[in-house]
Amino acid sequence: MNALGWALMILGAALLAVAALGLLRLPDALSRQHAATKAATLALGLMLAGLALLQPSPAWWIRIGALVAVLAATVPIASHALARAAAPRADD
Amino acid sequence: MNAERSVVLETTVAFFYWVMLAASLWLLLRGHNAPGGGFVAALVAVAATAAHALVFGVAAARARLPFGPLGLSALGLALAAASGLPALLLGQAFLTHLWGELAVGGLALKISTVLIFDLGVALCVWGALGGFCLRLLETVR
């Protein structure tokens, strides 16, 4: 359980690094935004899942659940807002 | 910031405004035992106010601040200062906090002047920083 938890954490962290790498590798702001939101969400999700395995107690799970909910709600909005801002206007 | 309206942001911010205020209250109430407290609570509230202002306009956000931003701030400061006054009546030093138990339906609630102090901190900071953000946002509308 512990090992799996840490493995998920490491995987998540690695994915975060990959997302950061994406900033440098992807061609334009909109594409980079995909990296910043989607990969990062997955990374955080993996880390939180790992943490849930590492700390199997309700006090932790409640918080992890709340955090996941908040992230799931805010990340797409952030993504939308960023994309909206970075994209050329429709009427351009 | 005069971006044109977005239904997504309007819907979510209208919802999140209350979520953030609830979170702010939560941080305020449990600050004595876990991370949080008046200042952070206020910052979350300020964030809510600012987000509301961004999406629905400054006037709408200001209308949601009771007493107006600076009045709120003054109220907060007065509350925080006043929380230290009861102790003076008991002959103790200023800001000596008093604790009491309040029985509400079989639940023993700890109430104290500390909470008033923290509430004062939160209101003061919310009003001041929220008001400042609103005023600043107004300049670029």
Next chain:
Amino acid sequence: MNGALAAAPVLVPLLTAALTVALARWPRRQRAASAAGALLLLLCCAALLQGAIGGMVVTARFGEWDAPFAIAFRIDRAAALMLAVNAVLAVAVLAYPGRGALATPFGAPLVHGLLAGAGGAYATADLFNFYVWFEVMLIAALGLIVAGRRPEHLEAGLKYLVLNLFGTVLLLAAVAGLYGLTGQLNYEALGLALAGRGDDPLALLLGAMLLVALLIKAGAFPFLFWLPAAYPVLPAPLLALFTALTTKVGAYALLRVLYEVFPAAAPTYAQALGWIAVATLVAGVMGAVYHYDVRRILAFHSVSQMGYILLAVALGGAAGIAAALFFSIHHILVKANLYLIAGMIASRGGHHDLRRIGALARTDPGLAVLFALSAAALVGFPPLSGFWAKLLILREGAAQERYLWMALALCTSALTLLSMAKIWIEAFWKPHPAPAAVPQGPLAPGAWAACGMLALLALALGVMPGPLIDFLHQAAATMAAPPSGLAP
């Protein structure tokens, strides 16, 4: 009761500030609340002073926590006196007809914020708490500076902000460093903890940082740039308030820090401090000699006079401390009055620049008397307050055989005379350069009341300095005494 009284120097102005913010939309109610707050503060400070005269040291450990751990206010003779003088000045400034910054909706709360900051800084016996109150003062002062909103106000605000914020950063670092070194924040506890470290370079370095931070706040050479940059563009009542509340707090804290926190190392610092003081004296007065704008002249004199205070601080001992406190009080009363009078000169003459005004002795004889009295007090003609202040410093300096310092101080005095004579000759004697120009309208009774009150106080101080000197000797003896151990 004592506990309430101890908190009053911050509590009253803070509550007044909050109230006046809430009343910002109703100017008349706001003015009434502001005046009531100032009078209440004066009342509380008078009570504190009354107690201090009786030898009582009002202390409060906020929250009733144990001795070195709680934030403590310790209002001894010196603090009570400075607080009382501040309160007097606040009343005078609020009586003075407000224009510019003070008449804006947030003028009153900012003034009370400034008072709260100064009150806390005088009363506190906790180094970090001192930092907090100093920040309160700084932001309130900035608010008042920029409230005029004209470009020169904003520029003054920027210079004031940047240079003072550096001082604040230094102050905070020094405070934290001293905490890290000793584990204490209370003055007395710090003094005890540092007593055995007279030669620890880290302690000395932290002390030097703290002193430099306070010197920046006090406007000493070569940290004075913010003062002549910011002061000369401000309206008269603000200047009066600033001269009392900002630099003097720095000097007072310098006294406290040197003789309560670093008594062992004080002689090490005194040499450097003395030369800084002399440089401040000379630099300030030279600037005053150069300028033709009344406010600029007075601002540079503020620098120069701070040199006297610092000189007394550097001399140290009970006599030096007493001299520093006497000089501070004299300077607050007289200089604040001169700033107010400068405002009256400008409102009658139509300008602050001496080259544009004149003949006021003929048109405003009362103003002339008022100015002459205050200027003579500033120069130090006997038997006005400045004379005794100067004499106290000279006596102690000569007793310590600091002849060069004293000689330079006397030269400064001569140049002070020169520049005061300049204001008199140019503004009051010289025929008006544009004879068609008529005085700008009558002076408000509030202005006369404020200036008259301050002048009477300064006069009383000059004619009867004995009781105050005695009182200050007692105050200084308490301050210069080695730490006695902490009260339980």
Next chain:
Amino acid sequence: MKRFVAGVVILWRVFVAIGRSGWQISWRILRPSRSFAPGFVEYRFQPMGPAATTVLACLICITPGTTAVDVDAANGSMRLHLLDAGHGDAVLEEIRLLFEGAVRTLFAKEDVS
């Protein structure tokens, strides 16, 4: 009950979508040699209420390779940014299949059509 099921379905699909989209973009970052062409497409749908539109837009944002840029709730159209516009139609079809219906069910009352 129907709406509860729809909610659960959406949650599950979101869960999967997060995993897929994260994986997809990571892969793309690590293998940049594979050429792809980002671009915009127009996604049209049956107009629905603002809340429903918002949820749909959020789901689209979570879906692999797509982000909602401009949303017009009244006319039922969105401008999407696709990481790989080459497969645009397939992606739109997938969205329609996976999310649009479920969201419509979830917000049945609010349906304006």
Next chain:
Amino acid sequence: MTILVEVFLGAALLLVLEALRRLPGTANRIVAVDLLSVCALAACVVAAARSGHTAFLDVALGFALVAFLATVCWAFALRAGMPEEDGP
């Protein structure tokens, strides 16, 4: 073993900062800042894992709520038209 998490976290932070330094244009950098706050969230999670205190998750929760504002605000500013600065 656990240090790997911090190494990856550090790597992510450094890459984001490098992106902030190197990427041209406002939009790119705002995207990078968004990722920076995700990194901070991740740091909270790691700190929670290492210390065994839920307190750090509370931090993450509070921050997640306000970070949302930050991104939205940047987006609005960008959308409203910030001056495009050439070069970092």
Next chain:
Amino acid sequence: MVQAVLPAASQAIWIRGAWLIPLALLPAVAGLPGEPASWSVPWVAPLGVRLGFTADGLARLFLLLVCGVGAAVLAYTPGYLRGHARLGQLMCLLIAFTLAMAGAILADDLLLLLLFWEATSVLSFLLVGFEHDSQDSRDSARQALLVTGAGGLALLAGIVLILLAAPGLRLSDLAHLDPAVLDDARFQAGVALVLVGAMTKSAQFPFHFWLPGAMAAPTPVSAYLHSATMVNLGVYVMARFDEAMGAVPWWEATLLSIGTITALWGAVQAPRERDLKRILAWSTVSALGTLTVLIGLPNELGALAFAAFVLAHALYKAPLFFVAGNVDHATGTRLIDRLSGLRHGMPATALAALLAGLSMAGLPATVGFVAKDSIKAAKEVSEVLWVVEGASLLVSTVGVAVASVAVVRIFFGRPAHPAGHNPHEGGWRLALPPLALAGLGIALGLFPALAEPLVADAARMIAPGLAPADASLQTDWLLRLESFAVVWAVGALVYAGWNRLYRLLDRLRFLDRAGPAAAYGAALRGLKHGAGAVARGLQGRRLSRYLGTTVAATVLLCAPWAFGLGFPAPAAISIDGAGVLVGCAAAILGAVLALRARGTLGRLLGAGAVGVGSAVVFLFRGAPDLALTQLAVESVFVVVAAVALRRYRQGPGTVARRVGAWRAAVALAFGVLLGAVLLALSGRPLDGAMADYFLAQSVPQGHGRNVVNVIIVDFRSLDTLGEIAVVMLAALAAWPLARRLPARRKKP
């Protein structure tokens, strides 16, 4: 300015009767018997200052002059300035001056003397500048104030030193001073400084130049201040110290040389003037020099001569000033070239001039003769240098010539005066005072015994050893005539050749360029330049310089101790600290980012990165509250930053492409200083008592499990109260700054 208080009517009753005030003072003190009378009450106890007054012989002599001349002046002034709008003001100042002089002369306490001394300086400033519409008058007033004010400071310094050497010393103690005190270097230095002060007041070389300048004052003021009272204050103080200091070698030598130079200087300058008042002023300088020489003479007869000459000088110089005033009043000029034969229009003034002139020339049967005779006697007894002797001869000669100019040249001969004027007497107020004083001079010359007790009493205060036999002023003047004949003859020659002498002396232009007056001007100009340089240095106006200098000075003042710091050795990297390292790295990179960014966004984001780095450090060092606060602050700050980005345009050229080396060095030095302190600190043990107290008390007493929060709201809640005050005040402060922009200006 006094008009505000007093009625403005120019001939109010109090103005007309003001001359009685000094006369009323006279019997109060001068009428006392020969023994000194003292009166003293404590004033400033902690400084040992008393309101102590003593009236002894010397004081009485001077007081008599002050009151007598004062009465004459106060009687004269309303006539001289009839109808002047500010006559009342002038009268008030003159009365105040009388009181100040009386106080200075009676004062026994040194600081009290200083008080009245400074009062006379200030009043003299106001009096000299009375006609302040004229630039000349203002400049003269300022000059007088500066010179005597500086002298006052020397006096203050001297008194401080004297009181340090001899605490509680009073002037009346000087006569019987403890020899140990006299040996104290501080006492001698103090007396030297007092002497400097006295020299400025008494217009001794090189401080004399203010006196001729002060002739810009209205004539009554000159007659009062600059003939025989205020300028005498300096010699009065010298005389007070003479008995005590007589034993000190430098004292008498200094007095003799200063007095001689001053007397000579005045004598040389007098013939170079055409303005009657200025001629008289120079002769006053000369007389003051002579008085100083007399104090410096080492025998008792010198003291007697001093006292006699003080009296005589007052009795002829004051009337001569009045005469100059009358002439000016009647003709509108004081230039001797344009005046002659005025005796026809102004007989009374001519008579007064004649009587005073006779006395000044030292002709027999005048008080001037009596004084000159005692001077001669004193010099004969002392073995003074031939230079002094010769100088005094020259001075006497010029005195005779000046007296002749003031009398013969102006009042006799063919009538001549500026057109449009009809010289006539200006009423009894102008005629009587000079006549009375000059007449008194003749009376005392005829009956010296009348003055003898007064003069001898005064002399005994300076020289207690003066024998009664030597104290006589009576001389068989017929026997003495021949010794003065030479002086009179040469004086007559000088008078006859006055114009030629004027042209000759006028060539001595270098005296104007190199003299002390020129030095004064040069000093003022130098001061102006110096002040300009200092002001420029302090107000470079560039904020970056201000900050740079402030920081550099900070580092320099702190650096000496930084070299003694010891640092802990860097330990190996531990897994435990990895998170902190990540945070530190982020903070450093963020700082570099902010530093190197050219745009506003880059800077703001860099600062944000520093914040995130700090938050990471806080997270990994057990500070969740801090991390949350820091991160929340960074997020909310985005609103501010975004607005800044929308509104702000960098100024052209404000962002330098190159690193400013000096700026960077100063900044780095300060950073390194902070870092070094931190590092040195981390090698020391921490006294954790405070932390332990808070940790222990948090739950039982603070009812909270988050210790940081309990500190914030309870243990140190006062800090928090101040902190939220800062936040509210910051909002108030920023409120007027954040205003909607005016329409954006188009950039060219």
Next chain:
Amino acid sequence: MIEWAMAASVAVVAAAGLYLASSRDLVSIAVGLALLGSAVNLFVFAAGRLGQAAPPLIAPGAAAPLAAVANPLPQALVLTAIVIGFAFACFSIALALALAAHDGRADADALEQAEPPPRPDGDPGELP
């Protein structure tokens, strides 16, 4: 090791802050001041020592921490300092914006309204 890292970051951040604070660009000055504040916050935090990674929280039911925890006092001090620093940062930015709005040059070194330039000959001249 972390002590050295902290000292280094304090030094670098403070130096960068001061460098920026002494620049001519108004917003750079504000940012520099903020950085200076951040540096000194780190300094205060580290001055309380970096020994423990456990937060100063007390478990429910316990009267005191069961194990060693981080020093809570510097945390409280830094918290205060952060808030104050934030207030000042807001004010600085507002001031910078207001100044820039008044003066199109937005150059801190070109400000000369409050301090008229002294003349080289030391004579302020007849009239400005």
